[in-house]
Amino acid sequence: MSAPQRRFDLPCTAIPSAWYNIAADLPVPAPPPLDPNTGKPAGPELLAPIFPMGLLQQEMSTERWIDVPGAVMEAYSLYRPSPLIRATALEKALDTPARIYYKYEGVSPAGSHKPNTAIPQAYYNKLEGVKRITTETGAGQWGCALALACSLFDVECMVYMVKVSFFQKPYRRSMMAAWGAECIASPSDTTETGRKVLAETPDTPGSLGIAISEAVEDAVGREDTKYSLGSVLNHVLLHQTIIGQEAQIQMEMAGDEPDVVIGCHGGGSNFAGLAFPYIRDKITKGKTTRIVAVEPKSCPTLTQGPLAYDYGDTGKMTPLLHMYTLGSGFVAPGIHAGGLRYHGAAPLTSHCIGQGYAEAIAVPQLETFAAAITFARSEGFIPAPESAHAICAAIREANAAKEAGEERVILFNLSGHGHFDMAAYDAYLAGQLTDIEPPAESLAGSLACLPKVDG
Amino acid sequence: MSAPQRRFDLPCTAIPSAWYNIAADLPVPAPPPLDPNTGKPAGPELLAPIFPMGLLQQEMSTERWIDVPGAVMEAYSLYRPSPLIRATALEKALDTPARIYYKYEGVSPAGSHKPNTAIPQAYYNKLEGVKRITTETGAGQWGCALALACSLFDVECMVYMVKVSFFQKPYRRSMMAAWGAECIASPSDTTETGRKVLAETPDTPGSLGIAISEAVEDAVGREDTKYSLGSVLNHVLLHQTIIGQEAQIQMEMAGDEPDVVIGCHGGGSNFAGLAFPYIRDKITKGKTTRIVAVEPKSCPTLTQGPLAYDYGDTGKMTPLLHMYTLGSGFVAPGIHAGGLRYHGAAPLTSHCIGQGYAEAIAVPQLETFAAAITFARSEGFIPAPESAHAICAAIREANAAKEAGEERVILFNLSGHGHFDMAAYDAYLAGQLTDIEPPAESLAGSLACLPKVDG
Numbered sequence: 001m002s003a004p005q006r007r008f009d010l011p012c013t014a015i016p017s018a019w020y021n022i023a024a025d026l027p028v029p030a031p032p033p034l035d036p037n038t039g040k041p042a043g044p045e046l047l048a049p050i051f052p053m054g055l056l057q058q059e060m061s062t063e064r065w066i067d068v069p070g071a072v073m074e075a076y077s078l079y080r081p082s083p084l085i086r087a088t089a090l091e092k093a094l095d096t097p098a099r100i101y102y103k104y105e106g107v108s109p110a111g112s113h114k115p116n117t118a119i120p121q122a123y124y125n126k127l128e129g130v131k132r133i134t135t136e137t138g139a140g141q142w143g144c145a146l147a148l149a150c151s152l153f154d155v156e157c158m159v160y161m162v163k164v165s166f167f168q169k170p171y172r173r174s175m176m177a178a179w180g181a182e183c184i185a186s187p188s189d190t191t192e193t194g195r196k197v198l199a200e201t202p203d204t205p206g207s208l209g210i211a212i213s214e215a216v217e218d219a220v221g222r223e224d225t226k227y228s229l230g231s232v233l234n235h236v237l238l239h240q241t242i243i244g245q246e247a248q249i250q251m252e253m254a255g256d257e258p259d260v261v262i263g264c265h266g267g268g269s270n271f272a273g274l275a276f277p278y279i280r281d282k283i284t285k286g287k288t289t290r291i292v293a294v295e296p297k298s299c300p301t302l303t304q305g306p307l308a309y310d311y312g313d314t315g316k317m318t319p320l321l322h323m324y325t326l327g328s329g330f331v332a333p334g335i336h337a338g339g340l341r342y343h344g345a346a347p348l349t350s351h352c353i354g355q356g357y358a359e360a361i362a363v364p365q366l367e368t369f370a371a372a373i374t375f376a377r378s379e380g381f382i383p384a385p386e387s388a389h390a391i392c393a394a395i396r397e398a399n400a401a402k403e404a405g406e407e408r409v410i411l412f413n414l415s416g417h418g419h420f421d422m423a424a425y426d427a428y429l430a431g432q433l434t435d436i437e438p439p440a441e442s443l444a445g446s447l448a449c450l451p452k453v454d455g
Numbered sequence: 456m457s458a459p460q461r462r463f464d465l466p467c468t469a470i471p472s473a474w475y476n477i478a479a480d481l482p483v484p485a486p487p488p489l490d491p492n493t494g495k496p497a498g499p500e501l502l503a504p505i506f507p508m509g510l511l512q513q514e515m516s517t518e519r520w521i522d523v524p525g526a527v528m529e530a531y532s533l534y535r536p537s538p539l540i541r542a543t544a545l546e547k548a549l550d551t552p553a554r555i556y557y558k559y560e561g562v563s564p565a566g567s568h569k570p571n572t573a574i575p576q577a578y579y580n581k582l583e584g585v586k587r588i589t590t591e592t593g594a595g596q597w598g599c600a601l602a603l604a605c606s607l608f609d610v611e612c613m614v615y616m617v618k619v620s621f622f623q624k625p626y627r628r629s630m631m632a633a634w635g636a637e638c639i640a641s642p643s644d645t646t647e648t649g650r651k652v653l654a655e656t657p658d659t660p661g662s663l664g665i666a667i668s669e670a671v672e673d674a675v676g677r678e679d680t681k682y683s684l685g686s687v688l689n690h691v692l693l694h695q696t697i698i699g700q701e702a703q704i705q706m707e708m709a710g711d712e713p714d715v716v717i718g719c720h721g722g723g724s725n726f727a728g729l730a731f732p733y734i735r736d737k738i739t740k741g742k743t744t745r746i747v748a749v750e751p752k753s754c755p756t757l758t759q760g761p762l763a764y765d766y767g768d769t770g771k772m773t774p775l776l777h778m779y780t781l782g783s784g785f786v787a788p789g790i791h792a793g794g795l796r797y798h799g800a801a802p803l804t805s806h807c808i809g810q811g812y813a814e815a816i817a818v819p820q821l822e823t824f825a826a827a828i829t830f831a832r833s834e835g836f837i838p839a840p841e842s843a844h845a846i847c848a849a850i851r852e853a854n855a856a857k858e859a860g861e862e863r864v865i866l867f868n869l870s871g872h873g874h875f876d877m878a879a880y881d882a883y884l885a886g887q888l889t890d891i892e893p894p895a896e897s898l899a900g901s902l903a904c905l906p907k908v909d910g
Contacts, residue, residue: 109835
């Protein structure tokens with residue numbers, strides 16, 4: 001065959017046996033979370049009621065490598081190592097001298113990278129005797145991943161799903177039901193928070209902030225129950241580094257090294273998963289790889305927010321996190337990449353951007369969908385709207401390489417498929433989507449409410 | 456790790472380079488298709504107006520191996536070789552001494568095995584200068600596969616989708632649109648057939664028979680257009696043998712050999728794809744592997760139909776095919792495994808069953824969905840309702856092995872995922888599904904109308 005090799009597959013015996021903890025290699029440590037009541041660094045005791053110790057230890061750890069337990073390896077091997085694919089057909093469609101590679105996480109049973117952390121989270125909870133895990137979900141991708149993981153480890157799963165999505169994306173909740181999880185619309189009448197919101201605004205569409213509060217309240221109120229989060233926290237990003245570690249081995253198989261590494265960025269977990277092992281090489285080996293986080297223009301956290309202490313949720317129940325933020329009261333316009341509508345960002349990805357190890361760009365919705373269609377019609381896979389942000393940036397890089405007349409090696413994370421997002425494609429193809437940016441006054445308003453922190 | 460290895464992955468350089476043609480090894484050849492006007496064997500000229508010569512040659516060929524063209528190999532390598540997975544978690548859930556393996560075809564961009572033939576079909580059409588391909592689709596799985604393949608080879612694609620599914624499964628048509636295909640509800644007003652049906656029965660839900668007639672009429676009427684079929688024909692089954700060839704290599708990697716090989720059976724293509732290379736070993740090496748085709752009790756073609764000449768379509772436009780059939784007028788009750796509702800069966804799979812190389816069983820809808828849920832909650836992947844028939848049979852085998860207290864190696868084809876079938880899972884979990892069998896009088900009625908053929 002004269003055609004270049006397209007896939008670089010690893011056997012399941014080659015799944016990396018340890019997660020990579022970037023905290024071990026950061027010359028300047030990331031600022032710690034603060035207890036909002038005292039303004040002092042928040043110790044594990046603050047989070048112990050809602051997370052198992054195994055995960056809290058990882059959250060605080062500065063060990064470089066943390067072993068993946070055998071049972072997690074076994075569950076990973078259902079879909080890992082994920083494929084690394086050379087986008088030869090996309091390269092041809094773009095007529096670019098660039099070589100484009102993508103790591104495809106849509107092969108997991110839940111259809112995204114999210115099980116990479118849902119599986120160890122379910123495992124560590126099970127290990128400590130937790131019988132039931134609560135969480136919140138917006139569009140449902142995280143709820144599905146946790147439902148899957150809980151079914152694999154025989155733990156009950158309770159998902160509070162933002163009400164508007166609960167009705168708009170019924171098939172995501174069908175998936176959770178197929179895996180045996182309970183999923184209810186938030187606000188619900190099963191929690192104090194939910195009942196209060198319903199009493200005040202019976203017609204509310206719900207929000208991630210409310211759903212987080214309900215899931216946490218549920219977990220705090222029951223001895224047998226803990227809470228789980230799908231992004232932002234250190235241990236979540238840690239688990240996702242399995243992606244980048246595999247990618248590095250696979251890129252070596254391909255005989256190429258990326259000049260630029262790209263991931264879409266909402267909470268930060270899929271971006272970090274691919275990027276952190278490459279940032280490690282920048283720190284420890286002096287490599288000059290460009291690392292690009294891509295966010296939507298409608299929710300420009302990394303490109304327009306300050307790096308500051310803020311609450312992780314709208315209800316101001318979390319510790320204060322040092323991160324890029326648009327203010328915990330910010331509500332992003334309704335775009336179809338629901339997973340990228342978070343007001344904040346992971347402290348660790350924020351720190352990496354703040355320290356100059358990575359850069360951030362914001363792309364508009366229409367260019368993103370155009371990129372998704374170009375990709376689907378050449379590479380075949382229909383991407384999740386979130387992942388399409390990474391494709392959009394990759395295409396920009398490939399076009400820039402063409403203009404500059406230079407070879408450029410581009411690697412991006414195709415974090416999930418779009419099988420449950422086809423209504424968004426319909427809207428795009430029917431010309432019903434527009435580019436949306438948040439009004440300047442709404443941004444200014446939410447930023448004015450950042451908490452005051454000394455030091 | 457003490458856990459048994461779960462996945463047996465092949466590198467993309469190991470995709471088999473030739474399709475396997477079972478016609479070369481059959482001691483008794485399968486009876487040929489007949490021209491219904493003359494009762495004589497139908498030559499290629501009968502089908503030349505609607506199929507390219509490259510495919511017609513394969514349809515008639517008795518060569519054992521037919522090379523996979525390089526461009527097809529390149530497109531295959533987007534998702535092939537597909538994984539072979541040992542169902543260790545399902546084995547544990549069933550507490551069985553059996554070792555269960557499945558070949559997972561849901562990793563293709565269209566989510567099923569169908570692209571294995573859609574890709575070469577688009578390729579051979581492109582090679583002969585065909586600009587546009589028409590087809591019909593029921594639930595939409597085949598329409599999606601052909602839309603995908605046409606987008607990869609830059610050929611226009613026109614899909615006539617059975618009207619009731621067109622409205623019930625909107626996201627399948629969204630996928631086709633994302634790949635650039637045109638998809639209209641059948642009956643449509645763009646064909647003579649469609650207009651006639653609409654004039655007589657404006658409220659018809661449509662049928663596969665009508666949609667076939669429209670797609671064929673469209674192809675016959677335009678110089679630049681050919682027609683494509685997703686199952687039943689010899690060349691379609693030929694292309695699918697890539698599945699079984701890979702499985703044989705992977706089972707060898709696993710150090711196991713199947714005692715029983717299982718596939719669900721509608722038209723016959725995914726069953727044949729896995730089974731034919733194993734039937735070859737029965738014929739040429741005297742192996743005793745049991746080969747099981749699984750159909751729904753609601754459409755018991757293989758278990759209750761005679762092996763006879765019949766039309767492939769309701770409109771009686773096709774040559775007469777020698778196959779198991781319930782009569783071309785048979786309309787199966789509405790079950791959720793839409794892909795298994797065909798009145799007939801592939802002539803080659805029919806012949807293999809008739810000759811005793813394979814056996815057939817029929818399973819009821821509720822047991823099938825129960826099997827799908829058991830599978831999803833252990834192995835993670837949510838199966839298509841069609842594929843769940845194979846799971847159902849595999850679970851029966853595993854339970855039988857347990858009762859007999861014997862090790863048994865079971866291999867089945869998980870032909871696709873259920874991401875676009877979640878409404879069926881909702882109905883099942885809500886207790887709204889029942890077991891349906893066709894009324895005896897309806898079966899007797901359609902069987903009484905089989906065409907009379909001499910010889």
